[in-house]
Every structure is written in C-alpha cells, then in structure tokens.
Amino acid sequence: MQVQVHTDDHIQGGESLARWISEETAAKLARFRDQVTRVEVFLTDVDAGKSGAQDKRCRLEARPAGRQPVTVTADGDKLAVAFSAALDKLVRALDTDLGRMKDKNGRDTIRTAEE
Numbered sequence: 001m002q003v004q005v006h007t008d009d010h011i012q013g014g015e016s017l018a019r020w021i022s023e024e025t026a027a028k029l030a031r032f033r034d035q036v037t038r039v040e041v042f043l044t045d046v047d048a049g050k051s052g053a054q055d056k057r058c059r060l061e062a063r064p065a066g067r068q069p070v071t072v073t074a075d076g077d078k079l080a081v082a083f084s085a086a087l088d089k090l091v092r093a094l095d096t097d098l099g100r101m102k103d104k105n106g107r108d109t110i111r112t113a114e115e
Contacts, residue, residue: 001026001029001032001033001036001037001038001039002037002038002039003021003022003025003026003038003039003040003041004038004039004040004041005017005018005021005022005041005043006040006041006042006043007042007043007044008043008044008045010044010045010048011043011044011045011079013079017043017079021041021083024083024087025039025041025060025087028087028091029062029087029090029091029094032062032064032094032098035064035065035094035098036062036063036064036065036094037063037064037065038062038063039060039061039062039063039090040060040061040063041058041059041060041083042058042059042060042061043056043057043058043079043082043083044056044057044059045057046075053077054075054076054077055075055077056075056076056077056078056079056081056082057073057074057075057082058073058074058075058076058079058082058083058085058086059071059072059073059086060072060073060086060087060089060090062090062093062094064094064097064098067097067098070090070093070094070097072086072089072090072093073086073089074086074089
C-alpha cells in the first residue's frame with residue numbers, strides 16, 4: 001500500500017510529518033493492505049495561518065483495488081487531531097465498503113460477481 005502526503009503552503013513539518021503519517025496510516029490500515037492500493041492524505045490549514053478553533057483539515061482518500069475511492073474528512077485544532085479522526089473514519093468506511101463484498105459467513109456475494 002502506497003501512502004502519499006500532500007500539504008498546503010501553511011502546513012509545517014516536511015519529511016518528518018510525511019514519515020509519521022505514512023507509518024500511522026500503514027499501521028492502522030494493515031488489515032486492508034491486500035485490498036487498498038494507495039492512500040492519499042491532504043492536509044490543509046483552513047484559515048491560512050491564522051489560529052482558530054477547528055482550523056486544520058485532513059482529507060484521506062483510499063483506493064481499493066477494482067472499486068471506487070473512499071474519501072473521509074475531519075477537522076481539528078491540531079493536525080494530529082484531524083489526522084487521527086480522519087484515519088478512524090477511514091477504517092470504519094473501509095469496513096463498510098469492503099464488508100459489502102462478503103456475506104455474513106465470509107463468502108463472496110453476488111453483488112461482486114462478474115457479469
């Protein structure tokens with residue numbers, strides 16, 4: 001699974017921030033590594049450098065193989081808070097999306113059968 005980190009001009013951290021995000025994402029999404037090919041992380045400062053409540057935004061976009069991308073967004077006072085919240089949302093969204101591929105007994109469903 002490939003992790004790409006994108007930031008706007010108002011986010012500081014550089015390579016160390018990208019490495020931390022990549023490690024956290026890979027650890028949290030380890031059980032999806034066979035289904036997800038890429039995760040893109042977009043970090044932005046909503047009010048462009050001015051401090052304020054909930055002014056950091058993290059958008060995560062996961063690309064499961066052969067399926068539509070799954071995207072979640074979270075806001076927070078700090079980048080770490082926004083990123084952690086978005087990562088938790090992404091795990092739940094992937095559980096829901098990829099869970100539809102299997103029935104309750106773990107068998108493939110007819111919804112994913114090739115026509």
